[in-house]
Amino acid sequence: MQESPDAAKHTMKPYLIGFGLAVLLTVIPFELVATKALSRTSTMIVIAILALAQGAVHLHYFLHLDLKSASRERLVVLMFAAAVVLLMAGGTLWIMADLNYRMGM
Amino acid sequence: MNDRRTGGPAAEITAEYAKQDAERALGFWIYLMSDAVIFALLFGTYAVMVTRTVGEPSGHALFHLTHTFIETILLLLSSVTFGFATAAVTAGRRNEVLAWLLATFILGTGFIGMELSEFHGMVAQGAGPDRSGFLSSFFTLVGTHGLHVSMGLIWIAILWVQVLVRGLTPFAASRLYRLGLFWHFLDIVWIGIFSVVYLPGLR
Numbered sequence: 001m002q003e004s005p006d007a008a009k010h011t012m013k014p015y016l017i018g019f020g021l022a023v024l025l026t027v028i029p030f031e032l033v034a035t036k037a038l039s040r041t042s043t044m045i046v047i048a049i050l051a052l053a054q055g056a057v058h059l060h061y062f063l064h065l066d067l068k069s070a071s072r073e074r075l076v077v078l079m080f081a082a083a084v085v086l087l088m089a090g091g092t093l094w095i096m097a098d099l100n101y102r103m104g105m
Numbered sequence: 106m107n108d109r110r111t112g113g114p115a116a117e118i119t120a121e122y123a124k125q126d127a128e129r130a131l132g133f134w135i136y137l138m139s140d141a142v143i144f145a146l147l148f149g150t151y152a153v154m155v156t157r158t159v160g161e162p163s164g165h166a167l168f169h170l171t172h173t174f175i176e177t178i179l180l181l182l183s184s185v186t187f188g189f190a191t192a193a194v195t196a197g198r199r200n201e202v203l204a205w206l207l208a209t210f211i212l213g214t215g216f217i218g219m220e221l222s223e224f225h226g227m228v229a230q231g232a233g234p235d236r237s238g239f240l241s242s243f244f245t246l247v248g249t250h251g252l253h254v255s256m257g258l259i260w261i262a263i264l265w266v267q268v269l270v271r272g273l274t275p276f277a278a279s280r281l282y283r284l285g286l287f288w289h290f291l292d293i294v295w296i297g298i299f300s301v302v303y304l305p306g307l308r
Contacts, residue, residue, distance in 0.1 A: 011195050015188030022181055029300065030174050033308045043308050051300035055293055062184055062289040074134045081138035088142070089149035096153045 018061025025054040119275050126279050133283045137290050140253075144294050147246040148301055155306075157238030164243070164306025167232055169223075173303040176219050177295065180254075183212035184292040191285050199273045202281070203265060209288070210261045213254060220251045243302065250298060253291050260284050 029047045032038055038046065059065040065074060155164070190205035224244070227233065234244035264284060268277050 011192035012189055015185050015192070018188075019181065019185045023178075026174075026177055026181065026299075029304055030170065030177075033304050034170055036308070040308055044305060047300050047304050051296050054296050058184070058289060058293045058296070062188060062292070063286065073131055077131075077135055077138050081141050084142050085145040089145045092146070092149040093152055 014061045014064070018057055021057045021061070022054055025050045025057065122275050122279065126275075126282075129279065130283060130286070133286060137286060140290070141294075144246075144249070144297070147242070147249060148297060151242040151246045151302065154238040154242035158240075159237045161237040161240065162230075162232050163239065164302065167227055167230075168303050168306050170303075170307055172219065172223060173299055176216055177299055179212050179216040179219070180292050180295050183209045183216065184289055186212060187285055187288045190281070194273065194278050194281055197273060199268060202268055202273060206261055206265050206268070210258060210265070213258050213261070213288075217251060217254055217258065220247070224248070247298060247302065250291065250294055253287075253294075257284070257288055257291060260287070 029043075029050050032043050032046060036043075065071050065078070067075070186205050186208040190202050190209065193201035193205055227240075232240055234241050261284065264277065264280055267280075271277065
């Protein structure tokens, strides 16, 4: 039973690191929108990059997804879902943007 | 159920259960990824519809930065408290598990409460889902996420009672693990929502 406190502390640590990083990656884009410090285009680019970064932080520290063999299957499924999303959501945006252009909207 | 927790046969059942557990986790992960595809398509729909306001208010007039920020922090905190519950499961501490699950439930309820008050405020000022393509896609995307969180809250409540009554059985631990995957996944979807819907709408 003596190992329990250490075990708990050990497993709590990634959540605390993840929380710290997530707060940072949340506060920056909200501040940028609140202060209008950058142009709209630059703000959008920063928001997109920080959102992807925070997604990666959550996957790593909260869902414990890494490149180790234990989560390899999950990574493959994730990549497959990402490919489906790229085709379906990306294709939707492409087609609709093209339609907008052709209809002069 | 009682004989599974005590005595010799329990260890055997536990070992067998652990083997199936990995398969269950992978199956649940596949469900989560298919759910991610649904959300991605709702995001795609929103991105197409966001300019279709047909004279009705746009996001700039309807969203509030502070409101969304507090929602974001509530959900993030709930993800962390669920992580602490998971750590407590590993350490075998039933009361800590119950305490962190309760904290997660309260934070999640706070998030849903804020979302409902936002939706109610929008409908009250005549910006319901029936007013424009933008508002239809907004309510569909954000509402689908809210519905998932609400289901998660019901799931937390059920497992809380299960752990309270039956203790930290291998079955409860296994279910808590998958619930954790679900809960953390919903927080990742929320990153997409504030980054695609609220922040661009307000800038």
